[in-house]
Amino acid sequence: xxxxxxxxxxxxxxxxxxxxxxxxxxxxxxxxxxxxxxxxxxxxxxxxxxxxxxxxxxxxxxxxxxxxxxxxxxxxxxxxxxxxxxxxxxxxxxxxxxxxxxxxxxxxxxxxxxxxxxxxxxxxxxxxxxxxxxxxxxxxxxxxxxxxxxxxxxxxxxxxxxxxxxxxxxxxxxxxxxxxxxxxxxxxxxxxxxxxxxxxxxxxxxxxxxxxxxxxxxxxx
Amino acid sequence: xxxxxxxxxxxxxxxxxxxxxxxxxxxxxxxxxxxxxxxxxxxxxxxxxxxxxxxxxxxxxxxxxxxxxxxxxxxxxxxxxxxxxxxxxxxxxxxxxxxxxxxxxxxxxxxxxxxxxxxxxxxxxxxxxxxxxxxxxxxxxxxxxxxxxxxxxxxxxxxxxxxxxxxxxxxxxxxxxxxxxxxxxxxxxxxxxxxxxxxxxxxxxxxxxxxxxxxxxxxxxxxxxxxxxxxxxxxxxxxxxxxxxxxxxxxxxxxxxxxxxxxxxxxxxxxxxxxxxxxxxxxxxxxxxxxxxxxxxxxxxxxxxxxxxxx
Numbered sequence: 001x002x003x004x005x006x007x008x009x010x011x012x013x014x015x016x017x018x019x020x021x022x023x024x025x026x027x028x029x030x031x032x033x034x035x036x037x038x039x040x041x042x043x044x045x046x047x048x049x050x051x052x053x054x055x056x057x058x059x060x061x062x063x064x065x066x067x068x069x070x071x072x073x074x075x076x077x078x079x080x081x082x083x084x085x086x087x088x089x090x091x092x093x094x095x096x097x098x099x100x101x102x103x104x105x106x107x108x109x110x111x112x113x114x115x116x117x118x119x120x121x122x123x124x125x126x127x128x129x130x131x132x133x134x135x136x137x138x139x140x141x142x143x144x145x146x147x148x149x150x151x152x153x154x155x156x157x158x159x160x161x162x163x164x165x166x167x168x169x170x171x172x173x174x175x176x177x178x179x180x181x182x183x184x185x186x187x188x189x190x191x192x193x194x195x196x197x198x199x200x201x202x203x204x205x206x207x208x209x210x211x212x213x214x215x216x217x218x219x220x221x
Numbered sequence: 222x223x224x225x226x227x228x229x230x231x232x233x234x235x236x237x238x239x240x241x242x243x244x245x246x247x248x249x250x251x252x253x254x255x256x257x258x259x260x261x262x263x264x265x266x267x268x269x270x271x272x273x274x275x276x277x278x279x280x281x282x283x284x285x286x287x288x289x290x291x292x293x294x295x296x297x298x299x300x301x302x303x304x305x306x307x308x309x310x311x312x313x314x315x316x317x318x319x320x321x322x323x324x325x326x327x328x329x330x331x332x333x334x335x336x337x338x339x340x341x342x343x344x345x346x347x348x349x350x351x352x353x354x355x356x357x358x359x360x361x362x363x364x365x366x367x368x369x370x371x372x373x374x375x376x377x378x379x380x381x382x383x384x385x386x387x388x389x390x391x392x393x394x395x396x397x398x399x400x401x402x403x404x405x406x407x408x409x410x411x412x413x414x415x416x417x418x419x420x421x422x423x424x425x426x427x428x429x430x431x432x433x434x435x436x437x438x439x440x441x442x443x444x445x446x447x448x449x450x451x452x453x454x455x456x457x458x459x460x461x462x463x464x465x466x467x468x469x470x471x472x473x474x475x476x477x478x479x480x481x482x483x484x485x486x487x488x489x490x491x492x493x494x495x496x497x498x499x500x501x502x503x504x505x506x507x508x509x510x511x512x513x514x515x516x517x518x519x520x521x522x523x524x525x526x527x528x529x530x531x532x
Contacts, residue, residue: 049440051440051530051531072444072445075439075442075443075444075445075447076442076444077442078439078440078441078442079441079442083440083441089433089436089437089440090437091433091434091437093434102437102438102441103441103442105235106438106441106442106443106444106447107442108228108231108232108235109231110228110230110231111231111234150441
């Protein structure tokens, strides 16, 4: 589903964030991306979401070669990926419902379909009763769940998360991880960048460990 | 169908929603919106008002075209019969449509009646007034330069003491009007440009205000077209409202002018009636405002959209 082959990412200041990285995540797999801050976790996720492009090497996602994907096709490509961020990126001037509906509105779904799928998505994250609230009225954990509802509302085959539990206490983090596991159980490929070692060592999923832009030799297969 | 869930009805509905949404946004910031609309309206009203005045000026000068006659004052020593014959002669010229001969005697009678100086005139030993031929040029010779050369030719004839174009000031009016027309074009271009800049700047601020939203939309797969749409509709509304305000301004300003202008025309015994084509103006101003609005927004969004990328 996600395949990196000899991927390099160099920035203008000649700092090399990724050096010759190769790995593969299977369809329907759930995996963690770990490593110290500055090891290149965020860069790696940005390459998958095409927020940035690799300097060298090949990135294949869902059978599409991102190196060759033209700029104008990026929006359509991104609709296949659900993105979850540490600080949610919710829009604070609109309701929970409207935030979750955004990907469907963009895709041009009909009014009725939007209502149906937004509610299904909010139900899944347990926030159906909060759809008329503004994000600011919700707790941190609830806001993160709204972010997840938005990421999965158009049923993408891939879910990417960047430090989704970064601001949450262990119990809430556990809940969030549960949610990701549920999506994985219905076939979604889930890839989560995190440094929450306490949490992931209790979970049975593969870890991809980055060390200075390379795979750490201790990868657990 | 390019997209499997693309649906024409949904698409149109979405456009209608965005259109109302952007109108609602203007409504939520009434003071800023009204100021922008006023600036656009005034910028549109100025050239439109000048255009109306110029059109009316042209109408006046066209009306007087019929009256651009040449008066030939004949030599005193010409006999009545010679003068009549001369009048018949020049009538054959292709440049001349008609001539109207008025003998020295008739001129005297006319003057006596108009001036009321009868007794004084009677005391003169001879008639001091010359015979006059009124020359009406052919229609295709009404251009100022053509009429000028005809005037010169007539003036050079031996029988003619003096050839005078009754309406020399008409030429001046014409060239003033032509100059003003060019000035108006320049003014209209400059003010349209300022409308573009005002709308562009307003949209630029709107984009900066919604930077976070644009980033999120890009992250969840929004195309540039999708992001651009509400801003284009914002420009659309500014343009339409500005056009409407310009029209209302003209309605009031020209309404105040109509009375005095028509009174002035009446004093000149003119058939002239001040027109300002209210209906036509309304449609033009709305359309021009709308086009400038959308175009200005397009320019602004194009410039700033690519600068906002998720990092």
